[in-house]
Amino acid sequence: MTTAPAAPVAAAKAPSGAQQKILAFASLIVLLVFFSVASENFLQTSNILAILQATSVNGVLAIAATLVIITGGIDLSVGTLMTFCAVMAGVVLTYMGLPLPLGILAALGTGALCGLISGALIAKMKIPPFIATLGMMLILKGLSLVISGTKPIYFNDTPGFSEISTGSLIGVFLPGVPVPNGVLILFLLALVMGYVLNRTVLGRYTFALGSNEEAVRLSGVNTDAWKMAIYALSGAICGIAGLIIASRLNSAQPALGLGYELDAIAAVVIGGTSLAGGRGSILGTIIGALIMSVLLNGLRIMSVAQEWQTVVTGLIIIAAVYADMLRRRRAG
Amino acid sequence: MTELVRMTAIDKRFPGVHALKSAQFDLVSGEVHALMGENGAGKSTLMKILSGIYQPDGGTVAVEGKSVTVQGPRAAQSLGIGIIHQELALMNDLTVAQNIFIGREPRRSFGRLDEGKLNEDAESIFKAMNVAMDVRAEVRTLSVARQQMVEIAKALSYRSRILIMDEPTAALNDAETNELFAIIRRLKSEGVGVVYISHKMDEIRRISDRVTVMRDGAYVGTVAAADTPISTIISMMVGRDLENTDVDIPDLSAAPLALEVRGLNRGRTIRDVSFTLRRGEILGFAGLMGAGRTEVARAIFGADVRDSGEIIVHGKPCTIRSPKDAVGVGIGYLSEDRKHYGLALGLDVRSNIGMTSLFRFQNRFGVVNDNALAVVAKDYIAKLAIRTPTDRQEVRLLSGGNQQKIVIAKWLLRDCDILFFDEPTRGIDVGAKAEIYRLLQSLAAQGKAIVVISSELPEVLRLSHRIAVMCEGRLTGILPGGAATTQEHIMRLATLRQGALEEATA
Incomplete structure (x- = not known):
């Protein structure tokens, strides 16, 4: 026999997204240990709560971005959509003086509708997601300023609005652990969306679209409708972020929002979701968002200048994406 | 029923x-x-x-x-x-x-x-x-x-x-x-x-x-x-009607070897492939889909890594690790997928022809001398009879046959004298096919060494001076071109599986 020995029957199981998640989780632990040693203030309950509080808005937006990115798309409008939803809540609650539940509904409905529009631009009009959501980003930023007359809308007339984010339901039952509601919402949302992604039809199609959209279409699935549904759900989640941030500031700040989309995408990428689509997880995204908050908080505690904090964030993003590239190259 | x-x-x-x-x-x-x-x-x-x-x-x-x-x-x-x-x-x-x-x-x-x-x-x-x-x-x-x-x-x-x-x-x-x-x-x-x-x-x-x-x-x-x-x-x-087209086979026994490949291996896709190619020769590569013909061309061109194998160009052993090395010794590869790998569809004819040779048209500040490039581009448009209104026409607006000619012009301008054509007439209509065939024959007559990989047997038979047949990564035989070789001869070699051979000899 002169032929080469038979190649291994099946390639070793390709490294899965789980490895990237473990890598991200390990990085988080390393950061926590490092900052705990570097500064005794770091591990104090108040600081931990501050980190979680700081994660809540970016974390929720990152969950919204995760959905879209797994389909192989991108959403640049999550930040300004968040603000637009907050403004619409302000219109309903403060301008119109309607009760709180309607304000919440306005924020979520606005988010879902705007997401649906983005989805339609992408699925029906075949506009590349980057361009469609870039357009939406600017449109929504402009509309927020127009509707609010460029001035913040305060929620002073709506009792309980600030409780949405800053109150602590957990603190009522466990007085020692006053976890703010904003954080509670983030983790509940993460649980729900983790379930949706892994256990429902919508979640299945989210992964399938990112994996091979044409194959899904040829299987007789209405890919356009599902894509629009996913963008709408993502938009509704931006509405939740809008409520959290408006509640924390007790106002809708129309000029806010730009730049949040990049932080959200960064968290998603650090968490191991592939920008090529098809793979990703909510757990990874939450870890990614926590890494960013811990890093910024820790550097601040160590009195590193804010300019350098930004530089470090950039380095982390590049390192995370490079790790993803290495993983996929090995997976072939 | x-x-x-x-x-x-x-x-x-x-x-x-x-x-x-x-x-x-x-x-x-x-x-x-x-x-x-x-x-x-x-x-x-x-x-x-x-x-x-x-x-x-x-x-x-x-x-x-x-x-x-x-x-x-x-x-x-x-x-x-x-x-x-x-x-x-x-x-x-x-x-x-x-x-x-x-x-x-x-x-x-x-x-x-x-x-x-x-x-x-x-x-x-x-x-x-x-x-x-x-x-x-x-x-x-x-x-x-x-x-x-x-x-x-x-x-x-x-x-x-x-x-x-x-x-x-x-x-x-x-x-x-x-x-x-x-x-x-x-x-x-x-x-x-x-x-x-x-x-x-x-x-x-x-x-x-x-x-x-x-x-x-x-x-x-x-x-x-x-x-x-x-x-x-x-x-x-x-x-x-296509079967009795005669190939005019020149006597190349005196022509120097342009390319010699010895013991080429790559995983399971290429197994111990060796062949020679003379100047002025058209060597056809036949085989079924997945036989490894494209893989051989890509391995020689340095686009894929080889496990082993010697490549000798014009009598000198060469180290080819990347397409850049291959182009350096005068080997050009024209992909079967022109639109993906051969052309910048949104650019004009001139830019595409000059694509791999731009270094010759630039001054020391990196500014491209467009006039000189235009002269050369027009020259090739005339020589290869590329039908385009001007050399500024976007390539995507041209027919498949004319696009293929532009790819050929690109490699000719780059001084490549060993050319691998992978499915040169895929997606080209019948009339333009004949024209591409004539072009390949005249390139060979000018002394270029040409490999034509084709899944269409009539095309292989019509063009090739010799025909190499592959099956499952192995070169199962080299047949003479011309009327003596029929499609059945090729088919027999193309389906000559190693498994069958082993069973027979076991």
Whole structure:
């Protein structure tokens, strides 16, 4: 026999997204240990709560971005959509003086509708997601300023609005652990969306679209409708972020929002979701968002200048994406 | 035996191509009906119409006696038509079971998935197929052959009465092919009608009951597989007129060697390939799909890593690690996929011709001398008879034949004298083909060394001075060009599998 020995029957199981998640989780632990040693203030309950509080808005937006990115798309409008939803809540609650539940509904409905529009631009009009959501980003930023007359809308007339984010339901039952509601919402949302992604039809199609959209279409699935549904759900989640941030500031700040989309995408990428689509997880995204908050908080505690904090964030993003590239190259 | 499908007078046009000209096809239950023809004969297009991916411009489709319009993939499924595509259409990030039931997942309330039932159902399909498969494995972790099995399971899961298989064995080895045939026979006995598209003559004889041949988008004829000689089928496929084209073979025994390849190896795709190429020679590479011809060209060109092998250019051993090295010693590779790898479609003719030689037209500040480039581009437009209004025309607006000429001009300008043409006339209409052939012949006459990789046997026979035939990564023989060599000679070498050889000698 002169032929080469038979190649291994099946390639070793390709490294899965789980490895990237473990890598991200390990990085988080390393950061926590490092900052705990570097500064005794770091591990104090108040600081931990501050980190979680700081994660809540970016974390929720990152969950919204995760959905879209797994389909192989991108959403640049999550930040300004968040603000637009907050403004619409302000219109309903403060301008119109309607009760709180309607304000919440306005924020979520606005988010879902705007997401649906983005989805339609992408699925029906075949506009590349980057361009469609870039357009939406600017449109929504402009509309927020127009509707609010460029001035913040305060929620002073709506009792309980600030409780949405800053109150602590957990603190009522466990007085020692006053976890703010904003954080509670983030983790509940993460649980729900983790379930949706892994256990429902919508979640299945989210992964399938990112994996091979044409194959899904040829299987007789209405890919356009599902894509629009996913963008709408993502938009509704931006509405939740809008409520959290408006509640924390007790106002809708129309000029806010730009730049949040990049932080959200960064968290998603650090968490191991592939920008090529098809793979990703909510757990990874939450870890990614926590890494960013811990890093910024820790550097601040160590009195590193804010300019350098930004530089470090950039380095982390590049390192995370490079790790993803290495993983996929090995997976072939 | 009931009639499952009858397609009559099907017409289909794409921009610039008349893909189907009054084509017809029929299928009865419990038969395997092979659909044959050269690349571009219209087999896949016809079957894409039956499975609802394309809509016909004319003609009728009847399923089980009733005239139907197959609006889309979903409509095809509900008519009991399943298709296994030539290119695997799977979602790599999903598991086997998830792929099979995409779009029809067993659901519980509120859109929740019943993953347990999903996996059970998938398992029972594989059990019925008598195939061991981990339905929870991600598809990307499977070999291509196993992925093919997933495709088949998916088509079967629709309880298809009509099953279309487009080159199902292209990536399968002998054992896997036997397994597939066992499955097909079982389906047959259950009354399923199978449309079988393949280039492999031996398979057609083994598995099919009837053979329908197509050529240039038109129906040629239908014959019984058992008592029709392969040569008859081949001549139906190619048409008699093309067979007696004479090749003018020059005496090259005195011509110096341009390229010598010794002991080329790359994994399982290239196994110990050696050959020589003289200046002025056209060496044809024939073989079935997946035989490793493109892989050989890419390995020599440095586009893929070699495991071993010597490459000697003009008598000097060369180290070629990248396409840049290959171009440096004068080897050019013209990809089968011009639009992806050969051209910048949005740029003009001039820029494309100058693409790999820009360094010659720049001054020391990196500014391109556009006037000089224009002169050269116009020169090549005239020399190769490229039909374009000006050298500023965007390449995407030109026909396939003219695009191919631009790629050729690009490599000629780069001083490449060893040229690999991979499927040089794919997607080019008949008239332009003849022109490309003449161009290749005149390049050879000027002393260029040329390798032509082609899946179209008439093309290989018409062009080649010698014909190298590959099968499953090995070079199974080199035949002389000219009238003495027939398509059957080539086919015999192209189907000369190592497995068969080993069994015979064991």
